[in-house]
Amino acid sequence: MTHHNTEAITGLLDGELKGLRRWMAQRHVSRCTTCADEYRRQEQVRQLLRANPPVSPMTDSPEFFWSKVKTEIQRRGDERVAAPTPHLVFADWVRQHQFAVATAAAAFIAVVGALWFIPAFRGTPMVTVTPRTATPVARVEHLKTLIPHTAATAFDDKDADVTVIWVTGLPWTPDMNKMETKFANLDT
Amino acid sequence: MRRLVAVLLGCVLCGSVHATSIEARLIRASNEDGKSDAQLAKLVPKLKKVFGYQLYKQLGIQKADFKDKRTLRLDLGEGIVVFVTHSEVEDKVHTLDFEMFSGRAALVKSTVHVHPGRTMLIKGPDVGDTLLVISLVVVE
Numbered sequence: 001m002t003h004h005n006t007e008a009i010t011g012l013l014d015g016e017l018k019g020l021r022r023w024m025a026q027r028h029v030s031r032c033t034t035c036a037d038e039y040r041r042q043e044q045v046r047q048l049l050r051a052n053p054p055v056s057p058m059t060d061s062p063e064f065f066w067s068k069v070k071t072e073i074q075r076r077g078d079e080r081v082a083a084p085t086p087h088l089v090f091a092d093w094v095r096q097h098q099f100a101v102a103t104a105a106a107a108f109i110a111v112v113g114a115l116w117f118i119p120a121f122r123g124t125p126m127v128t129v130t131p132r133t134a135t136p137v138a139r140v141e142h143l144k145t146l147i148p149h150t151a152a153t154a155f156d157d158k159d160a161d162v163t164v165i166w167v168t169g170l171p172w173t174p175d176m177n178k179m180e181t182k183f184a185n186l187d188t
Numbered sequence: 189m190r191r192l193v194a195v196l197l198g199c200v201l202c203g204s205v206h207a208t209s210i211e212a213r214l215i216r217a218s219n220e221d222g223k224s225d226a227q228l229a230k231l232v233p234k235l236k237k238v239f240g241y242q243l244y245k246q247l248g249i250q251k252a253d254f255k256d257k258r259t260l261r262l263d264l265g266e267g268i269v270v271f272v273t274h275s276e277v278e279d280k281v282h283t284l285d286f287e288m289f290s291g292r293a294a295l296v297k298s299t300v301h302v303h304p305g306r307t308m309l310i311k312g313p314d315v316g317d318t319l320l321v322i323s324l325v326v327v328e
Contacts, residue, residue: 137303160237180267184291
């Protein structure tokens with residue numbers, strides 16, 4: 001023992017140190033003024049405690065006290081005592097079942113994610129028929145033709161549920177080859 | 189558990205972010221005998237209501253993703269080419285500038301604001317007893 005160690009001093013006073021450790025502690029206390037002072041102080045405290053043992057405030061002897069407790073227990077028998085029950089709030093419930101809640105949340109997200117990939121669950125009306133063209137689904141902003149004597153017009157065909165761009169005045173050709181040739185040489 | 193929730197949420201959000209594209213078809217309408225193309229099964233009822241022809245054949249189809257306002261060139265065959273530029277999207281309404289060419293001739297030029305899935309039909313030139321129709325759909 002080469003440094004101040006209060007536990008070692010306590011152990012020395014309590015007789016817990018044996019052999020070499022006890023010898024080293026005694027040697028250190030005999031040479032170190034600080035530890036010697038601590039040793040004397042603790043020894044005085046112990047002497048005071050030994051000189052003044054705690055006085056029991058109980059007037060009855062322990063045997064008589066326990067016999068009274070036993071008699072009272074036997075007297076009450078099976079009498080039920082209302083024990084206070086803690087009032088749980090939702091946060092307490094969630095804390096108690098955190099794993100179940102986390103698992104349920106993960107399962108819900110997984111199911112929603114899986115359903116997202118199934119086209120049948122996306123955008124399918126669940127009940128009756130709703131007007132599919134309640135909002136405009138196509139709006140033609142600019143429309144023009146560059147070939148002379150041609151014209152184009154746009155309209156929504158509600159029956160067919162399509163937007164149509166109708167180009168009129170295009171040159172007629174008898175077959176596909178002549179059409180390709182004719183249009184290939186047509187500059188706009 | 190928090191990590192699991194974060195991963196699941198991330199998967200859902202990532203899955204919802206996907207490219208917007210345009211699908212264009214060149215269709216020939218006629219009153220010949222036969223069955224319309226199976227690829228046009230959903231479109232034929234609409235085509236019949238608008239144009240009245242009985243038979244619809246798909247001559248070409250092109251689909252391309254919109255990228256940073258770049259102009260897409262959709263070559264539909266038979267000399268018909270559609271150039272589409274996606275300029276903006278607001279409240280799911282896409283603004284498109286498109287030009288339809290046949291050879292060097294610009295047949296029609298337009299700017300439209302369209303919801304995804306809304307079919308747009310363009311009446312093209314008459315060829316013999318048939319009619320060329322172009323359909324455009326924004327796909328999300």
